[in-house]
Amino acid sequence: MTKPIVSRSIKVACAHCGDSCIDEQLISTNQSFCCVGCQTVYHLLQSNGLSQYYDLENTPGVSLKSIQEEKFAYLDEPEIQTQLLNFTDGKTAKITFYIPNIHCISCIWLLENLHQLEKGIFQSTVNFLKKEVYISFHLPAIKLSQIAALLHRIGYPANINLADIDKEDKPIISKDLYYKIGVTGFIFGNIMFMSFPEYLGLDKTQDAFYFQFFAYFNLVLGLPLIFYSGWDYLHAAFLGLKQKTLNIDVPISIGILSLFGRSLFEIISATGPGYMDSLAGLIFFLLVGKWFQQKTYHSISFERDYQSYFPVAANKIEDEIEIPVSLKKLKTDDKIRIRHQELIPADGILLNGEAYIDYSFVTGESAPVRVQKGDLIYAGGRQNGTSIDIKLTKAVIQSYLVQLWNEHTFEHKNKNQHNSKLANKVGKYFTIAILVIAFATLIYWLPIDSTKAINAFSAVLIIACPCAVALSIPFTFGNVLRILGRNQIFLKSSGVIENIQGVTHIVFDKTGTLTERKEKMNFHGFLSSDEAAMVQSLANQSSHPRSQQIQQYFPEKANLEVSQFRETPGKGIEGLICGSLVSIHKSPQGTAISIDGKRNGYFEHLPILRMGLDKVIRKLQKKYTLSLLSGDRNRHESYFKKLFPNNSELHFDASPSTKLQFIKDLQKKGATVMMIGDGLNDAGALQQADVGLVISEDNNNFSPSCDGVLAATIFNQFNSFMEYIQSSRKVIYLSYGFALLYNIVGLSYAVQGNLSPVIAAILMPLSSISIIILGVMGSWLLSKNLKS
Amino acid sequence: MKIILLLIAISLLVALGFLCAFFWAVNDGQFEDDYTPSIRILFDNKKGNKK
Numbered sequence: 001m002t003k004p005i006v007s008r009s010i011k012v013a014c015a016h017c018g019d020s021c022i023d024e025q026l027i028s029t030n031q032s033f034c035c036v037g038c039q040t041v042y043h044l045l046q047s048n049g050l051s052q053y054y055d056l057e058n059t060p061g062v063s064l065k066s067i068q069e070e071k072f073a074y075l076d077e078p079e080i081q082t083q084l085l086n087f088t089d090g091k092t093a094k095i096t097f098y099i100p101n102i103h104c105i106s107c108i109w110l111l112e113n114l115h116q117l118e119k120g121i122f123q124s125t126v127n128f129l130k131k132e133v134y135i136s137f138h139l140p141a142i143k144l145s146q147i148a149a150l151l152h153r154i155g156y157p158a159n160i161n162l163a164d165i166d167k168e169d170k171p172i173i174s175k176d177l178y179y180k181i182g183v184t185g186f187i188f189g190n191i192m193f194m195s196f197p198e199y200l201g202l203d204k205t206q207d208a209f210y211f212q213f214f215a216y217f218n219l220v221l222g223l224p225l226i227f228y229s230g231w232d233y234l235h236a237a238f239l240g241l242k243q244k245t246l247n248i249d250v251p252i253s254i255g256i257l258s259l260f261g262r263s264l265f266e267i268i269s270a271t272g273p274g275y276m277d278s279l280a281g282l283i284f285f286l287l288v289g290k291w292f293q294q295k296t297y298h299s300i301s302f303e304r305d306y307q308s309y310f311p312v313a314a315n316k317i318e319d320e321i322e323i324p325v326s327l328k329k330l331k332t333d334d335k336i337r338i339r340h341q342e343l344i345p346a347d348g349i350l351l352n353g354e355a356y357i358d359y360s361f362v363t364g365e366s367a368p369v370r371v372q373k374g375d376l377i378y379a380g381g382r383q384n385g386t387s388i389d390i391k392l393t394k395a396v397i398q399s400y401l402v403q404l405w406n407e408h409t410f411e412h413k414n415k416n417q418h419n420s421k422l423a424n425k426v427g428k429y430f431t432i433a434i435l436v437i438a439f440a441t442l443i444y445w446l447p448i449d450s451t452k453a454i455n456a457f458s459a460v461l462i463i464a465c466p467c468a469v470a471l472s473i474p475f476t477f478g479n480v481l482r483i484l485g486r487n488q489i490f491l492k493s494s495g496v497i498e499n500i501q502g503v504t505h506i507v508f509d510k511t512g513t514l515t516e517r518k519e520k521m522n523f524h525g526f527l528s529s530d531e532a533a534m535v536q537s538l539a540n541q542s543s544h545p546r547s548q549q550i551q552q553y554f555p556e557k558a559n560l561e562v563s564q565f566r567e568t569p570g571k572g573i574e575g576l577i578c579g580s581l582v583s584i585h586k587s588p589q590g591t592a593i594s595i596d597g598k599r600n601g602y603f604e605h606l607p608i609l610r611m612g613l614d615k616v617i618r619k620l621q622k623k624y625t626l627s628l629l630s631g632d633r634n635r636h637e638s639y640f641k642k643l644f645p646n647n648s649e650l651h652f653d654a655s656p657s658t659k660l661q662f663i664k665d666l667q668k669k670g671a672t673v674m675m676i677g678d679g680l681n682d683a684g685a686l687q688q689a690d691v692g693l694v695i696s697e698d699n700n701n702f703s704p705s706c707d708g709v710l711a712a713t714i715f716n717q718f719n720s721f722m723e724y725i726q727s728s729r730k731v732i733y734l735s736y737g738f739a740l741l742y743n744i745v746g747l748s749y750a751v752q753g754n755l756s757p758v759i760a761a762i763l764m765p766l767s768s769i770s771i772i773i774l775g776v777m778g779s780w781l782l783s784k785n786l787k788s
Numbered sequence: 789m790k791i792i793l794l795l796i797a798i799s800l801l802v803a804l805g806f807l808c809a810f811f812w813a814v815n816d817g818q819f820e821d822d823y824t825p826s827i828r829i830l831f832d833n834k835k836g837n838k839k
Contacts (some may be wrong), residue, residue: 105827128824178814186807190800213793309800759790 016042017155018059041154045110048117053110060106062155072145072152074313074324075160077435081144081284084160084312086134091123094136095144097151097158102131111156118142118150160325181287184229191218195277199758204272207688215267218276222263225276230256230283244636248420248470251434255282255465262458275462278760282467285768288473293481293494309380310396314338314345317389327396339387346379347399355388356486356544357381371543420473421536422496422729426736429465434464444486449753456753463746463755468739472732476775478729483783488711489721497708499691500725506620506669507685510630512639512678513695515607516712521553525593525601533558534577537594539584541565542573546591550584550603567587573750594751607636612716614643616712619719621645625671629654629662630679658683717786724786731778735771742767 012021015031016038026033029046033039038061045053054061102111108126111133115121120142124135135147151158194214204211226234237253240246256279256723263274316325319333330336335351338344344357356368359381368384377390377400388787438460445453477494484491491497508514527535537560539551544567565575572585572592583594592602608703610616620626626648628640640650651662663685666673675682675689678696683705686692690761692706695715710718746763748753814818 108824108827109831112831126824127821127825129821175814178819179811180812182807182810186803190803193799194796217796356827705791 013059014038014061014063014591015054016059016061017063018061019063035064037155040064043116044154050110050113050116053106056106056109057104060104062101062103064155071315072148073322074315075145075148076143077313077324077326080312080324082324086145088139091139092136093139093144093194094134095147096132096134097148098130098132099151099156099158099373100131101130101156102126102133107156110154117146117154118147121147131353137411160312162307162312165222177287177291178286180229181284181291182387183224184280184284184287187221187225187229188284190221191277194218195273195757195761198273199761204470208270212270212275215270215273218274219263222260222276222279225279225283226256226260230448233286234324245424246428246431248289248423248466251427251431251464251466252470253288254431255467258461260457260466262462273757275757275760278462278758278764281761281765281768282465283671285467285765286470289366289471289478289488293474309343310345311343330392330396332392332395334392335389335394337387337389340382340383340385342383343382343398344379344383344393345378346396347394348377348392349391350375350377352389353386353388353527356384358384384548388444401618414679420477420495422732423469423473424637426469430464430466430469434461437464437747437751439519444751445753452753456751456755458517458745459750459755463750463760464743465764466739467768468742469736472735472739472771472775475772476728476731476779479779480725480783483779483786484721486716486727487721487786490710491708492706496691497725497728499672499707500674500722501729502672503624503674503691505625505627505666506674506676507627507629507666507689509659509675509677509682510628511607511632512697513610513676514613514628514640515609516697518608519549520606520608521549522604522606523553523601524589524604527593527600529556531595531600532556533560534580534582534595537562537577538565538573538575538582541575542567544573546572548585550591553603573716609673610712610715616716616718617643617645620722621648623672623722627651627662627666629659629685631655631659656681656684660688663688720786724782726781731775731782734778735774738774739771742770 012025012032013019014021014034016033019034021032021034026036026039028039028043031042033042041061047049075084075537080087085093085095101107101110108128111126112124114124114135120138122138124133126133137147142404145632148158148160194217197210197214202211202214233249233256234253237249238249240249255630257280259275259279263279266272266274310327311383313324313326314330315322315337316330317323317337322337325336330346336345336348350371350373352373355371355377356374357377358368359378369381373687376393379396438457440452441460445456465705477497480497481491481494532554533556534535536551536556537558539547540557540559541547541562560577562575562577563784565573568585574581574583574584576582576583580596586591587595587602588602590602593600607623617626618667621644626644626646628644628650630650630652631654632652637650637652642721644650651658654662659682663673663675667688667690673689674691675685676693676695677686679695682692682694686694686706691708693708693710694706695712696709697712714721742763744754746767747762749759
């Protein structure tokens with residue numbers, strides 16, 4: 001039975017961050033604060049005339065409780081600095097910081113007014129979507145470390161990691177595509193303009209001069225369509241043919257070339273106005289489709305490797321002095337100091353004290369590992385507790401984790417997402433069908449009228465251009481991508497949607513995926529409030545994670561005096577408080593509490609399951625085979641056995657490489673696998689799987705490279721999202737049916753040799769636009785079911 | 789009627805001007821962040837610190 005031990009204090013919201021002041025409540029200038037950090041920031045901003053920060057949004061601040069102390073001295077090392085700065089001429093310097101905490105209007109306002117806090121800062125500009133701030137500052141007046149420390153102090157710590165060094169700044173959508181759309185739009189508009197006289201009945205013989213003028217004008221204006229805007233399609237088709245495949249670019253290229261060839265012939269032979277208007281329209285719509293498809297989530301990086309987890313520098317100890325040293329310069333036998341919550345950058349031997357290393361990043365096991373002096377510590381772990389010194393046995397590059405990452409299996413598999421698989425498949429049959437019809441027309445007309453035969457032949461190739469097929473996927477899936485994004489599922493590209501549609505087997509990671517990262521503690525037994533204070537005070541003496549958990553369990557911090565404190569590694573702790581011998585020790589049920597030899601009860605540690613987990617599993621098992629892979633020891637095996645259907649495989653104690661192997665084996669058996677995980681330990685499996693999704697508890701979380709990120713809060717609706725993604729394929733089929741109708745109409749003109757440029761100029765854009773509307777509307781209507 | 793040729797030339801120049809403006813905008817990075825400027829414009833600039 002669980003009993004409330006002490007009543008919680010009444011909730012008061014912190015004036016800075018809006019959290020309720022549970023642990024402590026500081027009051028000054030009629031405002032309440034949850035911690036000293038929040039109070040300091042509030043007064044700092046007030047005294048610098050930046051109180052508008054609090055007017056733009058209610059309690060916009062970031063709680064400073066969760067922000068660890070950090071040292072930034074390493075930023076002033078010249079070598080590191082030059083690698084991080086975007087630009088410097090010795091006086092002015094510019095730098096880009098990635099700040100995950102940027103979340104509201106107030107954040108933008110404050111970060112763009114940094115110059116009011118520090119004189120040396122000239123200007124700062126925020127990119128909200130990328131969560132970046134660009135700062136230009138006066139190098140002699142302020143150090144880089146001071147800027148980093150300032151950001152840290154006001155609750156916006158910059159995320160500086162190894163991957164920032166030598167990184168290229170890639171624009172979100174290549175500028176090239178924008179240029180192409182601009183040029184093509186320009187050409188499209190002007191050609192349409194020049195074609196109007198002809199649409200309205202300009203006579204070829206009466207106004208021969210103007211007729212010729214407009215035709216040549218269009219032809220010249222249209223040259224960049226082939227050699228610039230449409231070149232990618234021709235090139236891709238050429239490459240495809242070279243590899244003996246008929247991809248979707250082949251029929252598009254046939255369309256482009258026949259449009260252009262026919263126009264060239266008509267204009268030079270002065271027999272007609274050509275089809276340059278249709279050509280421009282076709283390429284314009286194709287490019288817009290390409291742009292629409294590229295919805296990207298600026299603040300989420302899908303391509304992370306170990307470098308994104310590693311800091312830029314470590315504290316090397318030389319003659320008892322700490323010197324920040326770039327990680328790349330660390331060598332074997334160097335001594336480094338690691339503080340609480342810092343990452344261990346390379347394998348090494350513990351030199352002093354004892355460490356509790358949290359390897360959950362690497363192995364998925366959530367309980368920290370206790371390491372004693374002289375033991376080996378592996379890179380990728382995080383120290384919990386006091387600071388420790390390590391003598392490196394390997395350089396960063398040779399460490400276990402990095403080796404693991406660089407193993408062949410972790411190589412970036414090129415999941416080719418340039419072209420849609422479905423479109424390529426359809427494109428293949430489409431090409432064959434069109435060529436058959438075109439040659440049939442040619443053979444039919446050839447004995448009757450050879451000019452008409454050529455006309456009809458090229459007309460078939462022109463009108464049957466698969467613009468509808470090429471447009472329906474970009475617009476439909478592009479819109480699905482946006483709708484999912486609004487619902488907190490962020491996919492890397494629209495190719496992922498197609499991959500998800502093919503999935504037959506879903507593999508889950510356990511810790512952090514099906515359960516929350518934190519464990520829940522239940523107390524079974526009884527403690528009076530005096531006894532609770534004693535247990536809390538004892539637990540407070542130890543840095544062991546379990547003790548810390550217990551200490552935090554009690555809302556009231558009594559912190560009584562403890563004497564004769566004794567810690568038995570692997571067993572528990574005990575001490576004398578107010579004359580009673582209190583002991584916290586390991587027991588089969590959990591962590592037991594005894595006072596004066598009498599057992600009061602025990603703490604049970606339970607995983608917190610994600611909300612709606614059983615529903616999601618129940619629904620998913622109807623369509624997919626499910627599996628569970630856990631890096632944890634099988635602490636809660638029986639529970640998960642009940643949860644999962646009988647045919648699913650459950651594996652515990654899985655290492656990163658066994659997870660990877662499991663996925664490989666499934667794929668060998670012909671399954672298309674989706675892996676859902678959360679940490680670095682799943683990275684290999686996520687890469688190997690056909691679709692790798694990562695669950696993230698907050699968007700600032702690091703996620704390993706994957707195909708998509710989904711917010712933990714919407715996990716209970718995961719099954720309906722899968723259904724939605726599945727059903728979006730129906731929209732594509734419908735669009736194809738529609739395109740077929742247009743083609744039948746167009747072809748019926750074409751095979752008779754009656755296709756006039758006006759009909760082509762109406763029919764082609766009309767089919768393109770209706771396909772676009774159908775795709776966007778269809779995917780939107782289907783998403784209406786999601787909310788239920 | 790020949791005057792139409794001159795008009796076409798002028799209209800093309802105007803259109804080219806807009807194309808150049810678009811190029812300039814892309815080059816300037818205006819399409820890279822289409823969210824923050826919409827917020828920034830709402831701030832009261834008391835001290836006129838933005839260029």
